Amino acid sequence: MRTLKFKNNDEMPAFGLGTWKSESGDVYNAVKTAIKEGYRHIDCAAVYGNEKEIGEALAECFSEGIVTRKELWITSKLWCNAHAKEDVIPALKQTLSDLQLDYLDLYLIHWPVALKKEVMFVGAKEDLISLDDLPNATTWEVMEEAVGLGLVRHIGVSNFGKKALEDLISKSKIKPEMNQVESHPYFQQEDLLSFCKDHHIHFTAYAPLGSSDRAEKFKAADEPKLLEDPIITDMAKSKNATPGQVLISWALHRGTAVIPKSVNSGRIAQNLQAGAIHLSDDDMKKIASLDKNYRYLTGGHWVFEGGAYTLESIWA
Ligand code: NDP
Ligand code: 1BO
Numbered sequence: 001m002r003t004l005k006f007k008n009n010d011e012m013p014a015f016g017l018g019t020w021k022s023e024s025g026d027v028y029n030a031v032k033t034a035i036k037e038g039y040r041h042i043d044c045a046a047v048y049g050n051e052k053e054i055g056e057a058l059a060e061c062f063s064e065g066i067v068t069r070k071e072l073w074i075t076s077k078l079w080c081n082a083h084a085k086e087d088v089i090p091a092l093k094q095t096l097s098d099l100q101l102d103y104l105d106l107y108l109i110h111w112p113v114a115l116k117k118e119v120m121f122v123g124a125k126e127d128l129i130s131l132d133d134l135p136n137a138t139t140w141e142v143m144e145e146a147v148g149l150g151l152v153r154h155i156g157v158s159n160f161g162k163k164a165l166e167d168l169i170s171k172s173k174i175k176p177e178m179n180q181v182e183s184h185p186y187f188q189q190e191d192l193l194s195f196c197k198d199h200h201i202h203f204t205a206y207a208p209l210g211s212s213d214r215a216e217k218f219k220a221a222d223e224p225k226l227l228e229d230p231i232i233t234d235m236a237k238s239k240n241a242t243p244g245q246v247l248i249s250w251a252l253h254r255g256t257a258v259i260p261k262s263v264n265s266g267r268i269a270q271n272l273q274a275g276a277i278h279l280s281d282d283d284m285k286k287i288a289s290l291d292k293n294y295r296y297l298t299g300g301h302w303v304f305e306g307g308a309y310t311l312e313s314i315w316a
């Protein structure tokens with residue numbers, strides 16, 4: 001399995017299981033099936049509301065001797081309503097308790113957006129806190145403390161653009177080691193990927209299959225269907241593979257990590273096998289030609305008339 005190497009020589013499996021939208025009742029089986037199949041990296045987040053059930057699956061995998069803690073790479077993310085200094089460690093401890101773990105391999109600031117503590121899902125501009133009042137660098141100081149406390153091995157960010165990264169890099173003792181962002185053939189983010197490479201920040205591609213199970217209210221009516229793109233489906237046929245496998249293989253060939261979500265045991269197994277599919281330079285070029293700068297996750301839910309954030313400020 002391909003890995004991404006960190007400065008201290010820790011290696012993160014480049015392929016992992018996504019768990020956003022993995023419902024209660026499904027996620028336990030998904031995680032257990034994935035680990036039994038050979039997955040060694042699980043991507044979690046407090047806001048996904050399923051860390052307790054993931055914790056039960058992990059505990060059972062350990063107690064049944066399917067895998068040891070050291071063999072797994074577990075990522076989780078700090079939700080936006082816990083950015084205040086005093087809220088970071090309690091939120092992290094809650095995640096650790098839910099996942100039944102002593103430490104995380106990687107902990108990320110989920111978005112460069114701050115919410116009031118009592119708000120889980122943003123509904124109005126009053127729910128938001130401006131980054132002028134609660135800067136990412138303030139939250140980051142406590143992320144750094146979490147490393148010192150041994151609660152997390154590595155820290156990073158998610159949904160950060162170049163400007164937000166530059167700001168954090170200039171103010172931090174421990175530099176962010178990961179940026180987890182949307183990336184797939186329709187939204188490749190070459191600029192951001194190359195910025196991250198230059199600053200020794202690893203890059204994880206989320207929504208690699210087009211995130212088709214997002215709630216309808218967050219989808220554009222004319223949303224392009226990545227899994228049905230003729231270049232992808234033709235390439236899949238020619239390699240006796242599935243479109244999903246071609247998309248995952250493309251991300252791995254680019255040198256990024258990739259975390260497709262599935263709760264279907266057949267697709268969980270199929271996605272892992274994508275690591276064995278070879279793409280030639282010509283295949284890579286054909287796929288690169290598909291870029292249309294199309295974000296599935298626009299970030300529009302953070303933006304309100306007169307609110308603290310604009311799309312430009314979020315993605316800058
Ligand atoms: P994905 O692009 O992974 O797509 C998931 C959808 O694809 C599901 O409907 C799944 O259905 C389906 N699927 C899975 N495998 C296949 C396959 N081989 N062929 C066809 N369909 C398939 O979307 P996500 O948005 O879930 O992104 C992946 C992960 O990235 C998330 O789960 C989360 O962990 C992370 N993420 C992080 C974000 C962040 O802000 N940091 C934002 C978004 C995602 P089924 O389950 O039925 O197989
Ligand atoms: C608000 C969406 C988060 C997915 O990681």
